[in-house]
Amino acid sequence: MSLVTYSGFPRIGLKRELKRALESRWRGDSSAETLLDTARMLRKRHWTLAAQAGADVVPCNDFSLYDHVLDTAVLFDAIPSRYRPVFAVDELDGYFAMARGHKRDGHDLHALEMTKWFDTNYHYLVPELEAGQRFALRGNKPLADFLEARELGFQARPVLLGPVSFLLLSKTVDGSDRVALLDALLAPYIDLLGQLADAGADWVQLDEPCLVLDLDDDDRAAYRRAYAALAAARTPRRLLASYFGALGDNLALAASLPVDGLHVDLVRAPEQLDAVLDALPACLVLSAGVVDGRNIWRSRPERVLPLLRKAQARIGDERLWLAPSCSLLHVPIDLGAETALDTKRRAPMAFARQKVEELRVYADALAGLPEAHAALAAQQALLDTQAHAPGVVDAGVRNRLRTLSPQATLRRSAYPIRRTTQAETLALPPLPTTTIGSFPQTDELRKARAAHRAGKLDDAAYDNLLKAEVERVVRFQEHIGLDVLVHGEPERNDMVEYFGEQLDGYLFTQLGWVQSYGSRCVKPPVIYGDIARRAAMTVHWSSYAQSLTDKPMKGMLTGPVTMLQWSFVRDDLPRETVCRQMALALRDEVHDLEAAGIDVIQIDEPALREGLPLRRADWPVYLAWAVECFRITAGGVRDATQIHTHMCYSEFNDIIEAVAAMDADVISIETSRSRMELLDAFVRFRYPNGIGPGVYDIHSPRVPDTAEMLDLLHKALAVLQPEQLWINPDCGLKTRGWAEVELALDHMVASARQLRGELAAVLA
Numbered sequence: 025m026s027l028v029t030y031s032g033f034p035r036i037g038l039k040r041e042l043k044r045a046l047e048s049r050w051r052g053d054s055s056a057e058t059l060l061d062t063a064r065m066l067r068k069r070h071w072t073l074a075a076q077a078g079a080d081v082v083p084c085n086d087f088s089l090y091d092h093v094l095d096t097a098v099l100f101d102a103i104p105s106r107y108r109p110v111f112a113v114d115e116l117d118g119y120f121a122m123a124r125g126h127k128r129d130g131h132d133l134h135a136l137e138m139t140k141w142f143d144t145n146y147h148y149l150v151p152e153l154e155a156g157q158r159f160a161l162r163g164n165k166p167l168a169d170f171l172e173a174r175e176l177g178f179q180a181r182p183v184l185l186g187p188v189s190f191l192l193l194s195k196t197v198d199g200s201d202r203v204a205l206l207d208a209l210l211a212p213y214i215d216l217l218g219q220l221a222d223a224g225a226d227w228v229q230l231d232e233p234c235l236v237l238d239l240d241d242d243d244r245a246a247y248r249r250a251y252a253a254l255a256a257a258r259t260p261r262r263l264l265a266s267y268f269g270a271l272g273d274n275l276a277l278a279a280s281l282p283v284d285g286l287h288v289d290l291v292r293a294p295e296q297l298d299a300v301l302d303a304l305p306a307c308l309v310l311s312a313g314v315v316d317g318r319n320i321w322r323s324r325p326e327r328v329l330p331l332l333r334k335a336q337a338r339i340g341d342e343r344l345w346l347a348p349s350c351s352l353l354h355v356p357i358d359l360g361a362e363t364a365l366d367t368k369r370r371a372p373m374a375f376a377r378q379k380v381e382e383l384r385v386y387a388d389a390l391a392g393l394p395e396a397h398a399a400l401a402a403q404q405a406l407l408d409t410q411a412h413a414p415g416v417v418d419a420g421v422r423n424r425l426r427t428l429s430p431q432a433t434l435r436r437s438a439y440p441i442r443r444t445t446q447a448e449t450l451a452l453p454p455l456p457t458t459t460i461g462s463f464p465q466t467d468e469l470r471k472a473r474a475a476h477r478a479g480k481l482d483d484a485a486y487d488n489l490l491k492a493e494v495e496r497v498v499r500f501q502e503h504i505g506l507d508v509l510v511h512g513e514p515e516r517n518d519m520v521e522y523f524g525e526q527l528d529g530y531l532f533t534q535l536g537w538v539q540s541y542g543s544r545c546v547k548p549p550v551i552y553g554d555i556a557r558r559a560a561m562t563v564h565w566s567s568y569a570q571s572l573t574d575k576p577m578k579g580m581l582t583g584p585v586t587m588l589q590w591s592f593v594r595d596d597l598p599r600e601t602v603c604r605q606m607a608l609a610l611r612d613e614v615h616d617l618e619a620a621g622i623d624v625i626q627i628d629e630p631a632l633r634e635g636l637p638l639r640r641a642d643w644p645v646y647l648a649w650a651v652e653c654f655r656i657t658a659g660g661v662r663d664a665t666q667i668h669t670h671m672c673y674s675e676f677n678d679i680i681e682a683v684a685a686m687d688a689d690v691i692s693i694e695t696s697r698s699r700m701e702l703l704d705a706f707v708r709f710r711y712p713n714g715i716g717p718g719v720y721d722i723h724s725p726r727v728p729d730t731a732e733m734l735d736l737l738h739k740a741l742a743v744l745q746p747e748q749l750w751i752n753p754d755c756g757l758k759t760r761g762w763a764e765v766e767l768a769l770d771h772m773v774a775s776a777r778q779l780r781g782e783l784a785a786v787l788a
């Protein structure tokens with residue numbers, strides 16, 4: 025009979041137990057032991073849950089206290105020297121110093137860089153390597169997890185990030201070739217695999233997601249060398265796992281590697297099954313990733329069963345494993361906890377637990393169990409009726425999209441004309457200062473929102489509290505002398521969920537948390553139907569904030585691509601269609617803001633880069649619709665209305681033409697961690713519009729001083745026109761405390777004043 029398994033489980037816990045335990049430890053309110061106890065409790069709970077749901081084999085070492093790439097770096101002792109003194113005192117403090125920076129006991133260490141895990145909203149820590157880097161086995165996390173599982177009665181399969189993907193996801197600090205470090209890295213990998221074999225592990229899973237990317241010959245050679253070396257050593261049987269896309273031109277490579285099993289993603293790339301079966305050497309196990317590890321919809325038996333039957337016919341039951349397409353890290357844990365959702369809406373959905381249950385049913389169906397067949401037929405019937413459920417199709421939206429004029433993407437005039445008009449109407453000083461939107465989300469705010477939601481705080485009281493917060497934010501900005509103000513976004517739980525709550529076509533979960541980085545989670549809202557705006561969403565707050573000040577108040581919206589990227593999206597329409605619906609809804613909001621007298625409107629697109637397809641060949645199509653959607657949102661406003669956009673976590677070289685084609689009047693970007701390196705793409709491209717390279721790293725509790733910001737600004741002025749330059753932080757301030765924000769923004773305004781003085785002196 026085919027075996028049911030999965031390659032990784034969410035770590036944070038149904039009620040975010042890990043988040044609470046981490047943050048409590050970081051505050052110093054609890055001991056390391058307490059944190060480790062919570063982690064152990066979660067692993068046990070999750071293994072038990074998965075086994076009860078029908079998994080035959082569970083993975084181990086998929087759990088992490090912060091991030092699995094960081095775990096791998098520490099496991100192989102790839103620890104930059106600056107952190108070593110902290111490790112020398114305490115291993116766990118050292119680990120968290122790499123994750124979050126460390127300012128204590130005379131140390132002032134910045135964290136490792138954080139970046140997107142492929143095209144997901146999960147962020148990993150980028151290992152820092154250097155030429156001549158040495159690796160050694162440090163600690164025994166995978167082995168300890170394996171033994172812990174066995175103690176509980178599970179013969180688990182340890183999961184490791186494979187050596188080649190580990191190197192490809194790392195960076196070298198000296199610009200040397202990271203793949204050249206492979207041979208040095210293989211020795212401790214082999215040690216570890218030997219230890220696991222000695223301990224009785226029969227399989228190990230080596231994750232090599234980079235196999236779905238465009239690889240060059242050196243990368244391919246590295247794969248061959250690495251896996252030949254592992255095959256020559258004593259190891260458990262090796263399952264090579266690819267996910268997030270098709271193996272494509274790397275299929276021959278993957279199938280030629282000396283391993284014992286291959287995992288492929290048949291959700292993103294069902295079409296690869298024939299080629300995979302043709303290429304799969306005899307005796308290899310095929311782990312078929314047939315239910316979606318990236319989305320929350322039940323699988324469609326009419327799509328999945330033919331794939332499984334074909335595989336079964338070709339290789340038999342013993343060599344066929346059933347699994348989700350990728351780790352379940354990217355979905356919430358248990359739909360059963362969503363008691364507030366009505367059963368009709370809940371029926372077509374599946375979270376991690378339900379996905380394992382689905383796999384069990386497929387395995388039983390392959391084994392010929394009649395009740396499994398009946399269950400799958402019922403599931404298919406349910407999904408078919410879903411297409412006609414209320415709210416799924418909105419004829420008005422469909423019609424509006426069908427008849428949308430191409431003119432909708434156009435501004436009235438070209439940028440140089442808009443620029444002049446805006447200079448006259450806004451009358452801003454040179455080098456205008458602004459912020460990215462959010463101000464600190466204090467405990468008080470979050471508690472009040474929770475109380476409001478629970479019915480313990482009435483609408484009026486909640487509204488008053490938010491109004492008072494907006495007023496505080498406005499007064500503060502006036503006091504320190506910022507030029508373009510914001511209202512601070514205190515009314516928003518999250519920049520995506522907040523808008524989702526006000527749009528038709530969306531539904532929400534109570535406990536649908538997904539880890540974004542470390543202890544930070546998001547609760548992606550679910551798009552199940554056509555998107556339409558019921559009423560204005562932000563005009564009330566922006567107008568109120570504008571009424572408090574004579575300075576321009578910047579309206580604040582989340583852009584269509586980011587709304588899509590950070591939601592769970594229906595799978596019965598092309599993503600670009602859903603995105604166009606979103607763009608139309610947001611366009612109406614832009615117009616309403618303009619009509620209400622808001623002259624500056626920011627449309628955030630921090631996830632535009634994240635949505636870029638993993639294969640270069642697929643970029644142009646995506647970028648074309650992504651840019652079009654932004655332009656639909658911003659299109660049609662008066663020349664005098666200044667459209668801003670904001671992007672963080674982005675490498676711009678690949679997308680600079682698309683960014684320019686968005687034609688926002690001003691873009692703010694994250695640049696301070698890279699010390700303005702991210703500006704290079706804009707400079708090379710001679711990006712003509714306004715640009716605000718961030719001068720304050722808001723991810724760190726560290727407050728930069730004025731001189732540090734001036735230094736960054738001088739760097740920017742060396743390559744940009746002074747008329748282009750805006751001064752702002754890297755991103756929103758919601759995760760920071762007021763004390764830090766007050767100081768940092770004060771320093772920022774001081775740096776702007778000084779720079780204006782310098783410029784005036786040059787011109788005089």
Ligand SMILES: Nc1nc2c(c(=O)[nH]1)N[C@@H](CNc1ccc(C(=O)N[C@@H](CCC(=O)N[C@@H](CCC(=O)N[C@@H](CCC(=O)O)C(=O)O)C(=O)O)C(=O)O)cc1)CN2
Pocket residue numbers: 145465467470471473474516517518519520521540541543544545546547590759
């Ligand atoms: N969707 C999304 N993706 C993003 C970002 C983003 O802002 N949004 N930013 C980038 C970085 N990623 C981030 C992801 C999450 C957070 C973040 O701060 N998340 C918060 C939760 C935000 C939220 O939904 N808050 C809700 C719920 C808050 C809460 O925990 N309430 C308590 C009750 C309050 C209390 O008593 O303390 C509870 O439910 O138990 C609210 O404010 O209403 C967290 O993990 O702490 C920040 C950055 C990239 N991806």
Ligand SMILES: [Zn+2]
Pocket residue numbers: 460630670671672754755756
């Ligand atoms: Zn941002």
